[in-house]
Amino acid sequence: MGNVWGQLFPPEPHFTEKEIPSLEGGVFIVTGGNSGVGLEIVKILYAPGGTVYMAAVDAFLAQESRLDVLFNNAGITRQPAGSATKQGHEMHMGTNCLGPRLLSPRPRTAYASSLPPSGIVDLTGPPGGLSFEELKPGHFHSDMNRNYSASKAGNWFLASEFDKRTPDVVSVVQSPGTLKTKGWDGTPKLVRIIMAPLLYPPKFGAYTGLWACLSAEVKKGDGQKLINPWGRWHETPKKEVVASLSTKEAGGTGLAAEFFDFCTSRPRNTLD
Numbered sequence: 001m002g003n004v005w006g007q008l009f010p011p012e013p014h015f016t017e018k019e020i021p022s023l024e025g026g027v028f029i030v031t032g033g034n035s036g037v038g039l040e041i042v043k044i045l046y047a048p049g050g051t052v053y054m055a056a057v058d059a060f061l062a063q064e065s066r067l068d069v070l071f072n073n074a075g076i077t078r079q080p081a082g083s084a085t086k087q088g089h090e091m092h093m094g095t096n097c098l099g100p101r102l103l104s105p106r107p108r109t110a111y112a113s114s115l116p117p118s119g120i121v122d123l124t125g126p127p128g129g130l131s132f133e134e135l136k137p138g139h140f141h142s143d144m145n146r147n148y149s150a151s152k153a154g155n156w157f158l159a160s161e162f163d164k165r166t167p168d169v170v171s172v173v174q175s176p177g178t179l180k181t182k183g184w185d186g187t188p189k190l191v192r193i194i195m196a197p198l199l200y201p202p203k204f205g206a207y208t209g210l211w212a213c214l215s216a217e218v219k220k221g222d223g224q225k226l227i228n229p230w231g232r233w234h235e236t237p238k239k240e241v242v243a244s245l246s247t248k249e250a251g252g253t254g255l256a257a258e259f260f261d262f263c264t265s266r267p268r269n270t271l272d
């Protein structure tokens with residue numbers, strides 16, 4: 001419950017545009033940068049001189065020889081039960097995990113997964129974060145919150161495994177906060193009415209991402225940790241999900257590594 005409270009009522013932001021030095025020469029990609037949190041990140045990075053790509057991968061490859069930070073921000077929330085991608089994957093999982101996994105961590109210095117697990121992962125997700133059984137076509141869960149939660153745990157697993165497996169890349173996951181964006185559009189009207197007074201401007205979500213990617217407090221080896229709004233470590237993550245991040249040899253369940261391999265082995269257009 002502490003996590004939910006910490007998400008709904010975070011302390012004042014302490015790492016904002018005022019703390020950011022000149023970003024002249026820095027190169028950034030922000031997926032989903034045309035609205036909500038992503039758009040706020042783009043604006044903040046651009047103002048002090050950063051070169052920011054929002055989606056144009058071809059333009060990026062043609063013009064750049066370095067990448068400092070990849071903000072894997074694009075994502076969807078609370079799609080109707082049974083929704084699937086064209087490839088047949090559960091909609092949240094396909095969009096929030098399998099798509100971003102295609103963006104290999106080629107950046108020289110940092111990879112930031114801005115596809116955050118929220119407190120909802122603790123409350124509504126499967127034990128351990130996600131269930132392989134529920135990823136099989138015909139076996140998707142009927143609760144959209146559970147499917148969304150599983151994809152957010154999947155983001156955490158991918159960030160953690162990237163951090164372990166790519167020596168020169170820092171990879172972390174963060175929960176941006178509860179923010180007034182169109183991400184809430186699919187939520188039942190009553191829930192939106194109840195949540196309305198608790199939603200913060202999307203710029204606050206950008207502050208969480210900025211801390212994850214530019215603060216000196218975030219280092220290589222932090223991939224198993226979770227960042228809370230507006231840039232601080234989560235001190236009491238759910239034990240069952242933390243166990244998924246470690247190998248069986250280290251006392252965990254190895255679920256995160258298994259999920260990373262599952263995402264990596266998926267062909268782009270088929271389920272086989």
Ligand SMILES: NC(=O)c1ccc[n+]([C@@H]2O[C@H](COP(=O)([O-])OP(=O)(O)OC[C@H]3O[C@@H](n4cnc5c(N)ncnc54)[C@H](OP(=O)(O)O)[C@@H]3O)[C@@H](O)[C@H]2O)c1
Nearest residue numbers: 032033034035036037073074075115177178179181182183
């Ligand atoms: N708002 C919150 O309270 C909250 C809480 C926890 C986590 N988050 C996470 O924060 C991230 C940003 O969301 P937001 O709240 O800023 O919502 P948003 O305004 O809806 O932004 C989502 C962005 O992702 C893009 N996107 C969605 N599906 C895509 C796809 N298949 N391919 C490419 N781009 C895609 C959207 O593009 P289009 O505009 O073209 O659709 C949009 O730019 C998401 O990962 C979300 O899960 C948000």
